[in-house]
Amino acid sequence: MTRFGVPSILLFFAFLITPSSFAKDSLDPLPSWRSGAVKTSILEFVKKVTNPKGADFVPLADRVATFDNDGTLWQEKPLVQGVFMLERLKVLVANDPALMENETVKRATLEGLGFLEHVHGKELVELLNLTQTNLSQATFDSEGKKFLESARHPRWNKRYIDLTYKPMTELLGLLRKNGFKVYIVSGAGVDFMRLIPNTVYGLSPNEFIGSSFVKEMRASGGHSDFWILPQIRSANDKAEKVINIDLHVGKRPVFAAGNVGGGGDVGMLTYSKERQGASLQLLVNHDDATREFSYAETNDISLAAAKKFGFLVISMKDDWRNIFGEDRPPAVREHRKVPAAN
Amino acid sequence: MTRFGVPSILLFFAFLITPSSFAKDSLDPLPSWRSGAVKTSILEFVKKVTNPKGADFVPLADRVATFDNDGTLWQEKPLVQGVFMLERLKVLVANDPALMENETVKRATLEGLGFLEHVHGKELVELLNLTQTNLSQATFDSEGKKFLESARHPRWNKRYIDLTYKPMTELLGLLRKNGFKVYIVSGAGVDFMRLIPNTVYGLSPNEFIGSSFVKEMRASGGHSDFWILPQIRSANDKAEKVINIDLHVGKRPVFAAGNVGGGGDVGMLTYSKERQGASLQLLVNHDDATREFSYAETNDISLAAAKKFGFLVISMKDDWRNIFGEDRPPAVREHRKVPAAN
Numbered sequence: 001m002t003r004f005g006v007p008s009i010l011l012f013f014a015f016l017i018t019p020s021s022f023a024k025d026s027l028d029p030l031p032s033w034r035s036g037a038v039k040t041s042i043l044e045f046v047k048k049v050t051n052p053k054g055a056d057f058v059p060l061a062d063r064v065a066t067f068d069n070d071g072t073l074w075q076e077k078p079l080v081q082g083v084f085m086l087e088r089l090k091v092l093v094a095n096d097p098a099l100m101e102n103e104t105v106k107r108a109t110l111e112g113l114g115f116l117e118h119v120h121g122k123e124l125v126e127l128l129n130l131t132q133t134n135l136s137q138a139t140f141d142s143e144g145k146k147f148l149e150s151a152r153h154p155r156w157n158k159r160y161i162d163l164t165y166k167p168m169t170e171l172l173g174l175l176r177k178n179g180f181k182v183y184i185v186s187g188a189g190v191d192f193m194r195l196i197p198n199t200v201y202g203l204s205p206n207e208f209i210g211s212s213f214v215k216e217m218r219a220s221g222g223h224s225d226f227w228i229l230p231q232i233r234s235a236n237d238k239a240e241k242v243i244n245i246d247l248h249v250g251k252r253p254v255f256a257a258g259n260v261g262g263g264g265d266v267g268m269l270t271y272s273k274e275r276q277g278a279s280l281q282l283l284v285n286h287d288d289a290t291r292e293f294s295y296a297e298t299n300d301i302s303l304a305a306a307k308k309f310g311f312l313v314i315s316m317k318d319d320w321r322n323i324f325g326e327d328r329p330p331a332v333r334e335h336r337k338v339p340a341a342n
Numbered sequence: 343m344t345r346f347g348v349p350s351i352l353l354f355f356a357f358l359i360t361p362s363s364f365a366k367d368s369l370d371p372l373p374s375w376r377s378g379a380v381k382t383s384i385l386e387f388v389k390k391v392t393n394p395k396g397a398d399f400v401p402l403a404d405r406v407a408t409f410d411n412d413g414t415l416w417q418e419k420p421l422v423q424g425v426f427m428l429e430r431l432k433v434l435v436a437n438d439p440a441l442m443e444n445e446t447v448k449r450a451t452l453e454g455l456g457f458l459e460h461v462h463g464k465e466l467v468e469l470l471n472l473t474q475t476n477l478s479q480a481t482f483d484s485e486g487k488k489f490l491e492s493a494r495h496p497r498w499n500k501r502y503i504d505l506t507y508k509p510m511t512e513l514l515g516l517l518r519k520n521g522f523k524v525y526i527v528s529g530a531g532v533d534f535m536r537l538i539p540n541t542v543y544g545l546s547p548n549e550f551i552g553s554s555f556v557k558e559m560r561a562s563g564g565h566s567d568f569w570i571l572p573q574i575r576s577a578n579d580k581a582e583k584v585i586n587i588d589l590h591v592g593k594r595p596v597f598a599a600g601n602v603g604g605g606g607d608v609g610m611l612t613y614s615k616e617r618q619g620a621s622l623q624l625l626v627n628h629d630d631a632t633r634e635f636s637y638a639e640t641n642d643i644s645l646a647a648a649k650k651f652g653f654l655v656i657s658m659k660d661d662w663r664n665i666f667g668e669d670r671p672p673a674v675r676e677h678r679k680v681p682a683a684n
Contacts, residue, residue, distance in 0.1 A: 061546060181548075194592055204403060205592025206523075206548075217584055217613070224616050226588060242559055246568060248590055250536055250547025267559070274566050 029174045032167040032322035038282075038314055042171065045280045049254060050178050056278040058254050060179045065255035066209075066245055066268060067172070069186035069193065072259040072284050073201070074164040075153070077293050081188045082116040082124075083160070084147045088131035105130070113154070129230035132189070133213055137226035144195040156324070161200050165284075166325045168257070172201060175255060183253075185209045185245060187237040187264055191228075209244050211236040237264045242271045252279075259284035263301040273309050281311040288317040291326075371516045374509040374664035380624075380656055384513065387622045391596060392520050398620040400596050402521045407597035408551075408587060408610060409514070411528035411535065414601040414626050415543070416506040417495070419635050423530045424458040424466075425502070426489045430473035447472070455496070471572035474531070475555055479568035486537040498666070503542050507626075508667045510599070514543060517597060525595075527551045527587060529579040529606055533570075551586050553578040579606045584613045594621075601626035605643035615651050623653040630659040633668075 033039040049058040070076035089108055092099055099105050104123045108115045119127075132140065152159050172182055184203060186193060190210030214231040217224050236244055245253065245268065252275035258265020260283060269281040283306045286295050297303075306313050316323065375381040391400040412418035431450055434441060441447045446465045450457045461469075474482065494501050514524055526545060528535060532552030556573040559566050578586055587595065587610065594617035600607020602625060611623040625648045628637050639645075648655050658665065 190589065190592075206590060208592070212589060215585055215588070217581060217609070222616070224613065226585075239559060243557055243568075246557070247532065247554060248548060250532075250550070271559070271566065274564075 029177070030167065030170050032170055032320060032325075034319055034321045036319060038312055038319045041312055042174075042280070042282075045255075045278070046174060046178050049278050058278060062251060062254060062277075063175075063178070063180040064249055064251050064253045065175050065180045065182045065257075066185045066249075066253040066272070067168070067182065067256075068258040068265050068268070069184050069188060070259075071261040071286065072165075072257055072265070073168050073172075073184065074160065075292060076259075076261060077295070078113045078116045079188075080148075080151075080160045081192050082119070083113065083151060084144065084192065085127055085131045086112065086115070087147055087151065088143065089127065092131065099130075125232065132192075133228045133230040135228050136218070137191070137215070137228065140191060140228055141195060144192055148195055148197070158324070161196060163324055164200060165320070166322050167320045168284075169201065171257075176202070180255065181207070183207050183209055183245070183249060185236065185241050185268060187211055187235070187241075189213070190236075206248075209236060209241075209248050237262075239267050241265070241268045245271065254279050255281075257282040257284070258302070260286060260297055260300075260302045261295070263297055266302055266305045269311050270305065270309055273311070281306075281309070282314055283311045284314045284316065287315050288320075288323070290317075291323050292316055371519070372509065372512050374512055374662060374667075376661055376663045378661060380654055380661045383654055384516075384622070384624075387597075387620070388516060388520050391620050400620060404593060404596060404619075405517075405520070405522040406591055406593050406595045407517050407522045407524045407599075408527045408591075408595040408614070409510070409524065409598070410600040410607050410610070411526050411530060412601075413603040413628065414507075414599055414607070415510045415514075415526065416502065417634060418601075418603060419637070420455045420458045421530075422490075422493075422502045423534050424461070425455065425493060426486065426534065427469055427473045428454065428457070429489060429493065430485065431469065434473065441472075467574065474534075475570045475572040477570050478560070479533070479557070479570065482533060482570060483537060486534055490537055490539070500666070503538060505666055506542060507662070508664050509662045510626075511543065513599075518544070522597065523549070525549050525551055525587070525591060527578065527583050527610060529553055529577070529583075531555070532578075548590075551578060551583075551590050579604075581609050583607070583610045587613065596621050597623075599624040599626070600644070602628060602639055602642075602644045603637075605639055608644055608647040611653050612647065612651055615653070623648075623651070624656055625653045626656045626658065629657050630662075630665070632659075633665050634658055 030039055030042070033042075048054050048056040049063070051057055067073055070079055074080070086108060089105065093105065093109055100109065104126050108119075108123075108127060135143075148159075148161055150159070153163055156163065175182055182203065184193060184201065184207065186209070188210050190208050190212050193208045193210050194205045212233040214229045214233045215226045216229065218227045234240060234244060241264070253268070253272040254275065254277075256265075256269050256272035256279075258269055258281075265283070269283065272279050272281050283302055285303070286293050288294060303313065305311065314320070372381055372384070375384075390396050390398040391405070393399055409415055412421055416422070428450060431447065435447065435451055442451065446468050450461075450465075450469060477485075490501075490503055492501070495505055498505065517524055524545065526535060526543065526549065528551070530552050532550050532554050535550045535552050536547045554575045556571045556575045557568040558571065560569045576582060576586060583606070595610070595614040596617065596619075598607075598611050598614035598621075600611055600623075607625070611625065614621050614623050625644055627645070628635050630636060645655065647653065656662070
C-alpha cells in the first residue's frame with residue numbers, strides 16, 4: 001500500500017491506462033505566466049474557440065494567429081537585424097575604408113549599437129541596402145546564419161536567438177497544440193527571419209511574413225540563385241502588415257499579438273479585432289526595467305488603441321513570472337485518475 | 343463456398359480485418375491517366391521521395407508542389423478571369439454607355455470572348471483596372487463568387503469550375519495524400535482564385551499565389567475592409583512566379599506543373615528542376631482538339647525548355663483517359679488478402 005492508501009499495483013495500472021492527453025492537459029500550458037486576468041483570458045479564449053459546442057467555436061481552418069517578433073517574441077533593444085547590419089558594416093568598412101566618407105556609415109560605425117536607438121528610416125534603408133543587398137541569396141543566408149548562431153546580447157551575454165520570451169514561446173505552443181496556424185509578421189526582413197533556427201519558434205519558412213527586397217533570379221553554370229537588389233519591395237510595418245497578411249494568409253487573424261514600441265502593430269491588432277466572430281489581441285508592454293527594459297511610445301499610441309479597441313495589455317513586470325527562461329517552472333503535481341477497483 | 347473455393351464467411355472476415363489503408367492503396371490513385379511512361383514516372387517519383395530508406399527521400403517539410411492553374415488544372419480557352427472581366431464590363435457599359443467611347447472597351451464589348459484571344463497586356467491591365475478595381479473587397483468577392491457559381495463555358499455548357507482536368511485533381515489528391523503541401527501559382531489574381539469553391543481543389547486561401555493589386559484598408563462605422571486600387575502590385579507570371587514562390591513558400595518546389603500556353607511556367611519549372619535533390623516537372627501539352635483544344639506557342643518555348651531541362655511532357659491526347667470527368671473510372675478489381683484458415 002502507498003501512503004495514499006491505494007495499492008501501488010493499481011497506481012501502476014492507472015499510469016498505463018491514463019490517456020497521455022489527459023496527463024498533458026493536467027499540466028499548466030503556460031507555466032511562465034503569473035496567474036491573473038491576462039493568463040485567465042488567454043486560457044479561456046483558447047478553450048472557447050476550440051469547443052465545438054460553444055457559440056464562439058472557430059473551425060480549424062480559420063484558426064490563424066499572427067505574432068510580431070521584435071519586442072513581442074524576443075527582445076528588441078537592440079533590434080537584432082540592426083546588429084547584423086552593424087556587424088556587416090564593420091566588415092565592409094575594414095575592406096574599404098573609403099566608405100567612412102559616407103556620413104551615415106561614419107556615424108553608425110562610431111556610435112555602434114547606440115546608433116540603432118535614433119536611426120531614421122532613410123538612414124536605415126541606406127545602410128540595409130549597403131549591407132544586405134547586392135548579394136546572392138546564398139551569401140546572405142550564410143552570413144546571416146553565422147551571425148545568428150554566434151552574436152550575443154551585451155547585457156545578458158546570451159545569444160539573441162536565446163533571448164526569446166519564454167511566456168510567448170509557451171503561448172505559441174499552446175496555440176499550435178489547439179490547431180492554430182501561427183505566423184510571425186514582422187518589420188524585419190523575411191529572409192533574415194527564415195534563418196532563425198527552427199528550434200527557436202518551430203515555424204516553417206512560409207510562416208514568416210516580413211519586409212522584402214526586390215530580387216531577381218540569376219543563373220550561371222547550370223545553377224541558379226536569387227540576387228538581392230537594393231530596392232525595397234515591401235516594408236512590412238503598420239498598414240502594410242495587414243496587406244501582407246491578406247496576401248499571404250487570406251484570413252483575418254483570430255489571435256494577434258504585438259507590442260508597445262513603434263506603434264507598428266496597431267493595424268494588425270485592429271484588423272484581427274474587427275473580424276466577425278471571436279478574436280483576441282495581446283499587446284506586450286515593456287514595463288520591466290529590472291528584468292528586461294522599460295520603454296514607452298510617443299503619445300502612447302499602442303496603449304491608447306488597446307484601451308479603445310479592447311486589446312489585452314500584458315505587463316511584463318506583473319504577468320510574466322519568467323522572461324527569458326531564467327527560472328525553472330514550478331514543480332507541477334500530476335493528478336491521475338485512479339480506476340475504481342472492480 | 344464461393345466460386346473461388348473460399349468459404350464466404352472467411353471473405354466476410356477478410357473484409358472486416360483488411361486495414362482501410364490497404365484497401366485504398368490497392369486502388370489506382372490516378373484512374374483518369376492512361377498507363378504509360380508519364381503515369382509510371384509520376385507514381386515512381388512519389389514512391390521514391392516518400393520512401394524513408396531510399397536515396398531520394400524528401401522529408402515531409404520539404405514536400406512542396408506548385409501548380410499553374412489556367413491550362414494546367416482547368417481549361418484556359420477562354421481564360422476564366424477574362425470572362426469575368428467581360429461580364430463585369432457588360433454591366434458597367436449598360437450603366438454608363440459613355441464608356442463605349444473608350445476604344446478598348448468598345449472592341450472588347452463588340453468582340454466578346456474572341457477579344458480574349460488577342461488582347462495585349464496593356465489593354466488587359468486597362469480593362470482589369472476598370473472592371474476589378476476601385477471596389478471594396480466585399481464587392482469584388484461577392485461579384486466574383488456569383489460569376490464562378492453560374493458562368494458556363496459556351497462549348498460544353500458546363501460551369502468553368504466544373505471544367506477542371508480530372509487527371510490533375512487526382513494528382514493533387516495523390517500528392518496531398520503523400521504529405522505534399524500544394525500551392526497554385528497562377529497569373530490570375532489571387533483574390534479571384536480564392537473565390538473558387540473549396541470543393542474544386544481543396545486548397546486554403548494561403549495556398550493560392552497569384553497576381554495582385556495594391557490595396558488599402560478603409561474603415562467606416564467600426565467596420566474595415568480592403569479597397570482595391572487600380573495599380574498592379576505583382577503580375578505573377580514567368581520570373582515573378584519564382585520570386586513569389588520564394589516570398590510565400592521559401593523553398594524550391596519538389597514537384598511543379600505548368601502548361602504549354604504562354605511560356606509562363608518555364609521559370610517555375612526550371613526553379614524546381616535546379617533544386618538540390620529529387621524533383622519532377624510536368625508540362626501539359628494541349629494536343630487534343632477533339633476532347634479539349636490543340637494549341638501551341640510561338641517558337642515552342644515551353645516544349646524546347648522541356649527537352650533541354652528534362653520536364654515530363656503530358657500529352658492530353660495520349661496520357662489522359664478522361665479529361666473533364668466525362669468517363670467513369672474503369673471498374674477496379676480489389677484484391678484482398680484472405681487469411682489462412684486456422
